[in-house]
Amino acid sequence: MNAPTPLQILQAHSLPSVVQAEIEQMILGGELRPGQRINEAALAERFGTSRGPVREALRALEECGLVRAERNRGVFVREVTLAEADEVYDLREALDDLIGRRLAERATPEQLAALKALLADMDAATSAKDLDRYYRLNLDFHDRLVEFVGNSHLSATYRRLTKELLLFRLHGLVEGGGFAVSNSEHKAIVKAIASRDPERAGRVLREHAADSRARMHKAFATALKQAR
Numbered sequence: 001m002n003a004p005t006p007l008q009i010l011q012a013h014s015l016p017s018v019v020q021a022e023i024e025q026m027i028l029g030g031e032l033r034p035g036q037r038i039n040e041a042a043l044a045e046r047f048g049t050s051r052g053p054v055r056e057a058l059r060a061l062e063e064c065g066l067v068r069a070e071r072n073r074g075v076f077v078r079e080v081t082l083a084e085a086d087e088v089y090d091l092r093e094a095l096d097d098l099i100g101r102r103l104a105e106r107a108t109p110e111q112l113a114a115l116k117a118l119l120a121d122m123d124a125a126t127s128a129k130d131l132d133r134y135y136r137l138n139l140d141f142h143d144r145l146v147e148f149v150g151n152s153h154l155s156a157t158y159r160r161l162t163k164e165l166l167l168f169r170l171h172g173l174v175e176g177g178g179f180a181v182s183n184s185e186h187k188a189i190v191k192a193i194a195s196r197d198p199e200r201a202g203r204v205l206r207e208h209a210a211d212s213r214a215r216m217h218k219a220f221a222t223a224l225k226q227a228r
Contacts, residue, residue, distance in 0.1 A: 019047055020057035027066050027077055028166050034079040038067065065164050080164055082220055088161050089213040093206050095146075095158050100189070100205035101198040102149045111148045115190045118144065122183045134183075139166075141186055145205075165216075185211060 023043065026032045038058065044051045058075050061067045068078045080088075103111075118141045125134035139162070146158045185208045192204040 015049060016053040016056035016060070019043075019049060019053045020060050022047060023054075023057055023061060024064075024066060024163075027061075028163065032077050034077050036077045037073075038075045038077065040075070064160055078164075082217075085165060085216060086213070088164050089209060089216075092158075092161055092165070093209040093213075095154065095161070096205040096209045097202040098154070099145055099149055099158070100192065100201035100203070102151075103145065103193045104196055104198040104201035106150075107148055107193050111144075112190065112194055115141070115144060115193075119183070119187055119190060122186065126180050126183055138182065138186075145189075182212075182215075 023032070023038075032038065040051050040054050040058070043054045047054070058067055058069070062069055062075070066078055067075050069075045118137060122134055122137045122141070125131075125137060142162060143159065146155050149155070188204050189201075189208060192201040195201065
């Protein structure tokens with residue numbers, strides 16, 4: 001039997017990562033809903049792979065906090081409770097404060113321009129009442145903020161927390177005050193970073209996370225009333 005070529009080795013190692021990214025998008029995009037059981041065989045057929053890469057991808061997603069495995073039952077999309085979301089927000093507020101401070105100290109003109117371009121796109125999505133587009137831009141905005149800090153450990157931690165909150169945040173934009181309110185806060189963030197005042201930028205970003213938490217609670221309360 002011939003030894004695998006370097007290309008075959010690369011393909012074997014990268015396939016689970018590709019499958020992981022696809023399943024993650026299915027979860028974050030709402031195609032796979034919280035609490036839903038994930039059908040490994042169906043996913044393998046959809047991606048044209050064996051079940052091995054799917055299982056490997058699901059193990060990685062479990063480590064990321066997006067799915068949970070139950071013995072003899074299978075793998076399910078994780079349901080984040082309100083209490084768990086509050087714990088995540090405790091960390092988010094502290095990290096956002098750090099991100100704001102660091103960006104006020106080191107953000108480049110090019111990075112500020114990129115953030116302002118995102119704000120313009122979010123304004124357009126708000127005017128069009130295009131929640132799906134605004135939702136994606138909102139995620140991109142916060143991802144750019146942590147990316148521009150240039151700390152890989154901070155980025156990895158922050159992105160994991162963000163993914164755990166995605167479903168709550170989507171409902172918060174709709175039920176908890178609207179995405180126009182959210183974007184006015186984004187503009188204040190960029191203005192604070194551009195001021196080169198670390199304390200101000202940290203405070204504004206932390207307040208944005210706190211306001212996002214409040215929208216989450218408002219959305220949750222609304223959902224409870226509707227369920228009664």
